[in-house]
Amino acid sequence: MRSFAFSAPATAQDALAQGAGGTFIGGGTTLIDLMKLDVLRPSRLVDVTGIEGLREISFTEGAVHFGALVTMAQAAADAELQRLYPVLAETLALAASAQLRNMATLGGNVLQRTRCAYFRDARTPECNKRAPGSGCAALTGNSRAHAILGTGAHCIATYPGDWAQALIALDAEVEILSAAGQRMMKFSNLHRLPGDTPHQETNLAPGELITGFTVRGPWPRSRYVKIRDRESYEFGLATAAVALRLEAGTVAEARIGLVGVLHQALRELG
Numbered sequence: 001m002r003s004f005a006f007s008a009p010a011t012a013q014d015a016l017a018q019g020a021g022g023t024f025i026g027g028g029t030t031l032i033d034l035m036k037l038d039v040l041r042p043s044r045l046v047d048v049t050g051i052e053g054l055r056e057i058s059f060t061e062g063a064v065h066f067g068a069l070v071t072m073a074q075a076a077a078d079a080e081l082q083r084l085y086p087v088l089a090e091t092l093a094l095a096a097s098a099q100l101r102n103m104a105t106l107g108g109n110v111l112q113r114t115r116c117a118y119f120r121d122a123r124t125p126e127c128n129k130r131a132p133g134s135g136c137a138a139l140t141g142n143s144r145a146h147a148i149l150g151t152g153a154h155c156i157a158t159y160p161g162d163w164a165q166a167l168i169a170l171d172a173e174v175e176i177l178s179a180a181g182q183r184m185m186k187f188s189n190l191h192r193l194p195g196d197t198p199h200q201e202t203n204l205a206p207g208e209l210i211t212g213f214t215v216r217g218p219w220p221r222s223r224y225v226k227i228r229d230r231e232s233y234e235f236g237l238a239t240a241a242v243a244l245r246l247e248a249g250t251v252a253e254a255r256i257g258l259v260g261v262l263h264q265a266l267r268e269l270g
């Protein structure tokens with residue numbers, strides 16, 4: 001692994017100041033992985049896990065709010081979340097391994113990178129996502145577990161995260177902090193389709209920090225279904241987050257978030 005500078009600010013404002021030109025790190029379970037593979041080469045890491053006030057899950061009558069530093073394990077085990085928004089807890093409980101869930105933050109989770117084997121292999125020259133304009137090895141290579149919807153001529157990778165599907169299905173918002181202040185974005189606008197620029201995966205501006213997520217509800221009738229190669233832990237091949245609202249025994253509203261077959265999570269409304 002290449003050498004890098006490291007800082008660990010205690011406040012969001014310090015993180016923003018130090019983040020300019022640097023790379024934020026949460027649990028490090030994706031970022032360090034890709035640095036070891038020489039796919040990512042940040043020269044400066046800014047550890048955000050010491051920032052005060054971002055580790056709470058809080059419930060109000062019509063919503064739940066997650067600080068960006070809540071861990072996957074913390075949210076998956078939250079009894080109130082399991083009762084009021086089961087799909088949010090299940091997508092996390094069925095993701096990764098116990099060790100990873102203990103380390104990984106929700107802010108880092110939504111920004112995890114594709115698992116395309118060519119992207120993760122720095123020796124493969126053709127990968128438009130890793131090296132813009134270099135081509136796409138998956139188009140003529142091994143494309144098992146690649147996307148079948150939302151692809152483009154330049155990239156057919158999937159977005160691999162489970163939790164994002166529930167956020168999409170439940171129409172969540174993401175809180176973003178920059179030197180200019182805080183802004184809210186519909187979570188469905190966070191990730192981009194590949195188009196001509198597969199290396200640009202999100203609509204975050206450089207240096208913007210994710211500070212939290214808000215989901216309105218509750219959605220007690222919601223579940224997650226995940227088909228994967230092995231049950232112990234594995235990314236999904238085809239998965240669905242489903243939420244229903246019933247009125248007098250009839251489905252009044254149905255929401256479905258899909259991942260595993262798509263470049264970004266997608267929501268179907270019924």
Ligand SMILES: Cc1cc2nc3c(=O)[nH]c(=O)nc-3n(C[C@H](O)[C@H](O)[C@H](O)COP(=O)(O)OP(=O)(O)OC[C@H]3O[C@@H](n4cnc5c(N)ncnc54)[C@H](O)[C@@H]3O)c2cc1C
Pocket residue numbers: 023024025026027028029030031032033048068072094095096097100103104105106107108109110111112160161162163208209210211233234235236
């Ligand atoms: C073996 C393995 C199996 C896995 N299986 C699954 C699975 O089945 N399902 C699944 O969903 N996931 C799976 N994962 C992925 C895992 O969920 C992610 O690695 C984890 O959620 C990332 O969180 P983190 O805090 O460690 O992020 P980091 O690695 O710290 O960061 C990830 C990215 O987010 C950025 N970042 C971090 N925090 C912030 C912030 N607050 N604001 C702005 N940018 C930020 C970083 O710069 C980096 O680009 C697996 C991972 C591994 C290694």
Ligand code: SF4
Pocket residue numbers: 114116117118119126127128129130135136137138139154155156157198
């Ligand atoms: S599918 Fe996307 S990530 Fe995979 S090799 Fe092609 S351009 Fe790279």
